[in-house]
Amino acid sequence: MTSGFSLREELAYFRDLGVSDLYFGGVNGAAPALVPGSMPDLPALQSFIAGCPRCKLAGTRTNIVFGQGNPKADLMFVGEAPGRDEDEQGLAFVGRAGQLLTKIIEAMGRSREDVYIANVLKCRPPNNRNPERDEVASCKPFLHEQIRLISPRAIVTLGTFAAQALLETDEPISRMRGQWRTIRGVRVMPTFHPAFLLRSPERKKDVWEDMKIVRDYLAEK
Numbered sequence: 001m002t003s004g005f006s007l008r009e010e011l012a013y014f015r016d017l018g019v020s021d022l023y024f025g026g027v028n029g030a031a032p033a034l035v036p037g038s039m040p041d042l043p044a045l046q047s048f049i050a051g052c053p054r055c056k057l058a059g060t061r062t063n064i065v066f067g068q069g070n071p072k073a074d075l076m077f078v079g080e081a082p083g084r085d086e087d088e089q090g091l092a093f094v095g096r097a098g099q100l101l102t103k104i105i106e107a108m109g110r111s112r113e114d115v116y117i118a119n120v121l122k123c124r125p126p127n128n129r130n131p132e133r134d135e136v137a138s139c140k141p142f143l144h145e146q147i148r149l150i151s152p153r154a155i156v157t158l159g160t161f162a163a164q165a166l167l168e169t170d171e172p173i174s175r176m177r178g179q180w181r182t183i184r185g186v187r188v189m190p191t192f193h194p195a196f197l198l199r200s201p202e203r204k205k206d207v208w209e210d211m212k213i214v215r216d217y218l219a220e221k
């Protein structure tokens with residue numbers, strides 16, 4: 001085909017050749033790379049990601065979980081990846097761990113609507129396995145663009161993986177939690193994942209100590 005044809009004409013051309021399925025990217029297929037700083041707002045970024053084929057999780061997800069909350073939040077929570085409930089509903093942190101996260105947010109004197117909640121990966125790894133390096137490399141630019149657009153004063157990373165992926169470190173969460181880090185000028189507080197707290201409720205007090213540090217920082221003008 002040559003330029004000068006409308007999309008309709010091009011589709012008709014392929015149909016006449018006997019092509020029944022046109023493949024726009026597909027799993028691991030080509031898709032335009034995100035140019036950092038190019039998205040005007042979150043809806044534009046969400047549209048850009050729609051149908052994303054950029055890693056193999058595209059082949060197993062039900063829904064892309066973009067993230068949700070206040071687009072101008074001063075506080076952002078970042079987890080690892082969607083789980084089963086999130087994959088089914090297309091929303092971040094809606095399962096049991098999500099309910100505990102809601103309680104943590106409310107204990108800080110906030111509501112879920114005040115903050116923004118997202119994950120490093122926008123699609124669920126099969127059987128909730130750990131994210132793989134290539135998946136993180138493909139998806140993390142979307143998170144960075146989200147952070148740029150929201151421009152929070154603080155980010156709380158939930159669990160080992162989110163902290164290590166965002167801060168690009170191999171340090172264990174037990175050493176990172178409770179201490180401010182910085183990424184691109186934004187303060188980052190690593191803490192435990194709510195799913196871990198469901199298994200180890202005795203660690204809730206550690207998370208509460210971490211959240212008090214965040215709460216107090218955000219209360220400063």
Ligand code: SF4
Pocket residue numbers: 049052053054055056057058064121122123135138139
């Ligand atoms: S995990 Fe991210 S990069 Fe991979 S398919 Fe989903 S949205 Fe695209």
